[in-house]
Amino acid sequence: MDTRHRVSLFFAFVLTVMLLTGSSYAIPAFSRQYGTSCTTCHVDFPKLNDFGKAFKDAGFKFPKDDETFIKIPPVMLGAPAQKDMWPHVIFPGTIPGIPQIGLRFNQFFQYTSGNANNYNNQVPPGTSPGTPLSPNIPRTDFEPGFFSIFMAGNFGSDIAFWVDDDLSVSGENANGSLGDGYLRFVNVGRFLKLPADAFTVRVGQFELDLPFTQARSINISPYDIYTEANISVPNQTTGQQGVNNVLAMQDAGHGIEFSGGHQYGGYHYSLAIVDQNTSNSVAAAPNVPSPTGGTSGGVGFFSDSNFKDLYANFSYRFNLEKDPASRHDVQAAGATGPRDHTYLSVGSFYFYGRSAQRFAGFASDGVTSAVITSHEPFYRVGGDFSFNYRTFNLFGLYMFGHDQDLLLNSGDTGFVAGPTAKFNGGFLEADYLVLPWVMTILRYDRVQSSADFLNQTNSVNYFAPAGSTRDRFTPGVQFLIHPNIKASFEYQFRPQQVTYNSSGQASSPFRTNTATGALEFVY
Amino acid sequence: MKRTLMMVMAVVAMTSMAASAGTISGKVSGVAGESVVYVEAPAGKTFPAPTQQPVIDQKGLMFQPHITAVQAGTTVQFLNSDSVAHNVFWPSVGGNKKLTHNLGTWPKGEKRPFKFDNPGAVPLLCNVHPEMSGYVVVSPTPYFAVSDKSGEYKIENVPDGSYTVTAWHEGAKNQSKPVAVAGDSKADFTLSK
Numbered sequence: 205m206d207t208r209h210r211v212s213l214f215f216a217f218v219l220t221v222m223l224l225t226g227s228s229y230a231i232p233a234f235s236r237q238y239g240t241s242c243t244t245c246h247v248d249f250p251k252l253n254d255f256g257k258a259f260k261d262a263g264f265k266f267p268k269d270d271e272t273f274i275k276i277p278p279v280m281l282g283a284p285a286q287k288d289m290w291p292h293v294i295f296p297g298t299i300p301g302i303p304q305i306g307l308r309f310n311q312f313f314q315y316t317s318g319n320a321n322n323y324n325n326q327v328p329p330g331t332s333p334g335t336p337l338s339p340n341i342p343r344t345d346f347e348p349g350f351f352s353i354f355m356a357g358n359f360g361s362d363i364a365f366w367v368d369d370d371l372s373v374s375g376e377n378a379n380g381s382l383g384d385g386y387l388r389f390v391n392v393g394r395f396l397k398l399p400a401d402a403f404t405v406r407v408g409q410f411e412l413d414l415p416f417t418q419a420r421s422i423n424i425s426p427y428d429i430y431t432e433a434n435i436s437v438p439n440q441t442t443g444q445q446g447v448n449n450v451l452a453m454q455d456a457g458h459g460i461e462f463s464g465g466h467q468y469g470g471y472h473y474s475l476a477i478v479d480q481n482t483s484n485s486v487a488a489a490p491n492v493p494s495p496t497g498g499t500s501g502g503v504g505f506f507s508d509s510n511f512k513d514l515y516a517n518f519s520y521r522f523n524l525e526k527d528p529a530s531r532h533d534v535q536a537a538g539a540t541g542p543r544d545h546t547y548l549s550v551g552s553f554y555f556y557g558r559s560a561q562r563f564a565g566f567a568s569d570g571v572t573s574a575v576i577t578s579h580e581p582f583y584r585v586g587g588d589f590s591f592n593y594r595t596f597n598l599f600g601l602y603m604f605g606h607d608q609d610l611l612l613n614s615g616d617t618g619f620v621a622g623p624t625a626k627f628n629g630g631f632l633e634a635d636y637l638v639l640p641w642v643m644t645i646l647r648y649d650r651v652q653s654s655a656d657f658l659n660q661t662n663s664v665n666y667f668a669p670a671g672s673t674r675d676r677f678t679p680g681v682q683f684l685i686h687p688n689i690k691a692s693f694e695y696q697f698r699p700q701q702v703t704y705n706s707s708g709q710a711s712s713p714f715r716t717n718t719a720t721g722a723l724e725f726v727y
Numbered sequence: 728m729k730r731t732l733m734m735v736m737a738v739v740a741m742t743s744m745a746a747s748a749g750t751i752s753g754k755v756s757g758v759a760g761e762s763v764v765y766v767e768a769p770a771g772k773t774f775p776a777p778t779q780q781p782v783i784d785q786k787g788l789m790f791q792p793h794i795t796a797v798q799a800g801t802t803v804q805f806l807n808s809d810s811v812a813h814n815v816f817w818p819s820v821g822g823n824k825k826l827t828h829n830l831g832t833w834p835k836g837e838k839r840p841f842k843f844d845n846p847g848a849v850p851l852l853c854n855v856h857p858e859m860s861g862y863v864v865v866s867p868t869p870y871f872a873v874s875d876k877s878g879e880y881k882i883e884n885v886p887d888g889s890y891t892v893t894a895w896h897e898g899a900k901n902q903s904k905p906v907a908v909a910g911d912s913k914a915d916f917t918l919s920k
Contacts, residue, residue, distance in 0.1 A: 539829070
């Protein structure tokens with residue numbers, strides 16, 4: 205470790221110690237409404253504890269006797285007697301007594317290995333002298349992160365809402381986007397005389413019901429498998445790019461989701477029907493109106509095909525307490541107070557879609573120009589587990605991706621089956637809450653995709669994985685300065701990469717290991 | 728005749744007690760809200776434990792009442808009226824961390840008792856709702872009072888004599904002062920955090 209390393213680490217340490225003083229409680233939207241701390245629902249925000257999961261399952265309210273806990277009463281949208289006029293509908297409902305608004309901001313500091321400039325310190329083959337090159341990658345960098353607004357709550361009648369939006373990303377106001385935005389009709393199954401909480405409907409834009417959330421993860425860096433798209437190697441003979449599926453599991457879905465069960469024990473299922481857009485392009489709507497834009501512009505449509513993708517998730521959680529009452533309650537009864545259950549959960553998920561690609565070709569006569577469309581079926585399938593003992597949580601996920609490649613036939617009138625494009629991988633993570641304000645994390649990510657490796661090689665891209673497997677270890681530690689202020693650190697032992705020399709030969713495998721610190725707060 | 732004699736003796740005894748018992752009253756200032764004022768035990772003097780068992784409720788994510796004063800040896804019943812799980816623990820009694828205790832978990836509607844033998848302030852906490860806060864102030868004698876919100880207090884039936892009186896307030900430093908009780912006595916306190 206050289207002097208600069210030591211100085212950087214020293215200042216990071218001093219900053220942490222300075223901030224680890226004082227005491228107060230978080231005041232995000234639900235904290236204000238219920239007059240309670242963030243830790244009522246979170247282990248280490250945004251990671252939920254068992255009570256937080258029950259709160260979410262219930263439609264952002266206390267699972268029982270919610271009204272007795274609310275410190276700021278809701279506003280009635282009609283007298284209770286109104287219900288007597290139409291006893292079979294849920295009109296008129298309520299709105300929260302205060303705007304249920306929370307804000308979140310984070311700031312990063314990154315220290316990157318000097319190897320990161322192995323690419324930038326070479327002149328790409330064929331580059332003319334005097335051509336401007338990319339800037340140097342700094343060894344250290346302060347980076348503004350995300351400034352997000354989120355609103356969530358309950359309108360009464362078991363109707364919950366959530367909207368979150370990144371107002372600013374990396375200091376650029378234009379970079380933000382909607383995260384989730386939905387209405388959730390909780391426990392709709394009561395109208396069908398189904399068991400309590402057996403059937404709930406969510407409509408809007410939402411992160412798929414992944415076994416482990418990416419959008420509300422405590423980690424600084426995302427799970428690699430959730431970011432993996434499947435883009436196949438161009439066909440060696442024709443040069444065609446067959447599979448070109450940009451969908452990643454972390455992408456938000458637009459559509460409708462049916463779900464049921466509980467995440468704090470027993471079964472849980474979800475089935476979502478969502479728009480498909482695997483080309484990352486949006487259809488313009490010059491002649492057709494859409495709710496969000498018409499002939500004069502707007503964002504137009506989201507889908508790039510008529511087909512709707514399907515996502516299903518099923519899991520079962522075995523709470524391992526011996527006492528039946530404790531086992532079935534939201535939290536386990538411990539000798540020193542309520543706590544998260546000791547549990548083992550197992551689950552599986554499946555995503556099916558068809559990646560649409562449109563080409564200029566010919567009709568079946570082989571002469572008339574026509575638009576021909578391939579619908580390449582693809583699926584993602586995987587399994588997951590989670591084991592929890594007190595404040596230790598070990599969990600992992602494995603996923604396999606499969607895309608059927610369709611290539612233009614020789615006459616460009618249709619398609620023939622090409623090789624399939626596959627990838628697999630997952631992650632294994634251990635979280636241990638050492639103290640109520642100290643979380644330690646050890647994580648392993650792995651993605652195996654021959655296409656990733658070959659694509660990079662063929663493109664003579666300077667940033668190239670050294671093999672078909674990308675894996676990394678990421679230890680981390682997080683300090684809750686307050687329940688709503690957090691300092692996070694992680695060190696990524698990055699995947700191996702290579703550069704290419706002027707003759708296109710791979711050389712000098714290396715790793716751009718990265719240390720990242722983050723400061724964030726919500727209120 | 729025997730019965731009449733006993734009644735006369737009882738009246739004489741009561742009159743004698745009334746003459747030797749007084750009150751301590753005053754005001755606790757410098758802080759806002761309720762305070763507890765109690766008489767320290769004279770050397771070698773002990774008092775029988777009371778049989779009454781006050782109840783402290785956990786309701787709406789709060790300890791109710793927020794402050795409870797009891798005599799040493801009192802058993803307090805901790806009730807959970809919420810439909811969420813709670814517990815009660817305290818990290819110390821009178822600042823003595825060796826007296827930390829955790830009562831565990833119990834369901835809605837049930838009580839759990841604990842006998843407080845050691846004098847001092849007991850900060851009550853719940854390990855799943857860290858915003859919950861309550862206090863049991865254990866007085867070494869039966870002579871104590873919880874002030875009103877303006878700080879006014881009155882301790883009654885204190886036998887005449889010389890005592891040390893202590894004032895406690897949440898988050899403030901205790902203050903003790905000698906008080907000679909002969910009839911109605913005054914003792915004001917000014918506490919600081």
